[in-house]
Amino acid sequence: MELLDTFNMQLLLPLLLLDFVLKLSALIACVRQEMTKEKRALWIIIIVFINFLGPILYFLIGRRNA
Amino acid sequence: MSAFWLMHAKEWKESLRSYRLIWLPVVFLILGISQPLTMYYMEDLLQAAGGLPEGAVFSMPEPSAGEVIASVQGQFNQIGVLVLVLAFMGQLSGERKAQTDTMILARPVSWGSFAAAKGVHVMGMAAFCYGLGTGAAVYYTSVLYGTVPFHDAISAAGLFLLWLLLVSSLLLLFQVLFASGTAAGFVTIASALLLSLGSSFFAERLPFLPGRLSSVSSQLWMQQPVEGLLGTVLSGAGLSIGLFFCAVYLFHRRSPA
Numbered sequence: 001m002e003l004l005d006t007f008n009m010q011l012l013l014p015l016l017l018l019d020f021v022l023k024l025s026a027l028i029a030c031v032r033q034e035m036t037k038e039k040r041a042l043w044i045i046i047i048v049f050i051n052f053l054g055p056i057l058y059f060l061i062g063r064r065n066a
Numbered sequence: 067m068s069a070f071w072l073m074h075a076k077e078w079k080e081s082l083r084s085y086r087l088i089w090l091p092v093v094f095l096i097l098g099i100s101q102p103l104t105m106y107y108m109e110d111l112l113q114a115a116g117g118l119p120e121g122a123v124f125s126m127p128e129p130s131a132g133e134v135i136a137s138v139q140g141q142f143n144q145i146g147v148l149v150l151v152l153a154f155m156g157q158l159s160g161e162r163k164a165q166t167d168t169m170i171l172a173r174p175v176s177w178g179s180f181a182a183a184k185g186v187h188v189m190g191m192a193a194f195c196y197g198l199g200t201g202a203a204v205y206y207t208s209v210l211y212g213t214v215p216f217h218d219a220i221s222a223a224g225l226f227l228l229w230l231l232l233v234s235s236l237l238l239l240f241q242v243l244f245a246s247g248t249a250a251g252f253v254t255i256a257s258a259l260l261l262s263l264g265s266s267f268f269a270e271r272l273p274f275l276p277g278r279l280s281s282v283s284s285q286l287w288m289q290q291p292v293e294g295l296l297g298t299v300l301s302g303a304g305l306s307i308g309l310f311f312c313a314v315y316l317f318h319r320r321s322p323a
Contacts, residue, residue: 011209011210013101014202015100016258018092018099019096020093020097021088022089023091025085025088025089025260026085026089052096055089056089056093057147059085059089059153060152060153064156
């Protein structure tokens with residue numbers, strides 16, 4: 001990873017940490033919410049694989065009927 | 067008044083329960099941090115994403131600290147406001163749908179304080195998120211680029227905060243007027259856009275329109291001279307206070323007693 005060496009890790013770390021917090025809170029909320037198995041699997045895929053926007057989409061749309 | 071504070075505390079609890087209190091500040095923090103970082107590492111990022119064609123010269127003027135924060139604020143004005151409105155547009159209609167509003171309003175709680183608590187909560191959340199996000203942006207900018215004079219930073223942030231309060235008041239009013247939360251959110255975004263568009267149209271003749279708040283704030287970050295600042299602040303504050311009390315009054319008038 002040549003690219004990573006050019007970045008200052010001390011600057012990047014808080015961003016990674018915040019992203020992790022966002023994903024984790026969305027995952028916890030998703031697991032604790034009542035919904036069908038298929039829906040939950042779909043949301044978990046969205047939360048994990050779509051960076052930044054995935055958790056936001058879940059919180060805005062996925063919890064509508066909760 | 068004690069009913070208002072009780073309702074207000076209830077709103078914070080509700081935000082915590084629906085995870086809003088966690089993810090909204092995190093979103094603003096990520097926006098505030100990632101913008102200065104991507105601007106600083108733009109060249110490396112372009113190289114990593116396939117690079118420029120052979121022989122192309124990539125040169126960008128080094129932005130000043132104020133310009134970086136102004137661009138962060140542009141993000142807050144687009145994504146931040148959108149996320150805030152979308153997150154809170156279901157406040158009243160959600161209670162109506164779950165019929166918790168009848169349970170609360172059957173008690174000796176004034177309808178006005180019920181609505182006011184919701185509006186004040188959105189304003190508090192907006193201030194909290196914006197404060198955190200801008201704090202992070204200012205810190206990252208100070209590390210990567212340089213600092214903005216404290217006096218300018220405070221007044222620029224205050225102006226943008228006033229703009230956020232205005233949008234929150236709009237959201238409360240439209241939540242009272244429309245039964246559907248989606249409609250309220252859509253009309254809020256549309257009218258906020260109209261406000262800032264209208265004020266940029268009439269910038270010459272009417273330099274005191276409240277829609278200027280966000281652009282004036284960016285100008286202050288960039289330390290450009292601003293005219294008619296006092297009029298903009300007064301009209302912005304007046305409009306948001308007026309809209310807020312209008313919304314509370316309209317909701318109060320629906321109460322049976």
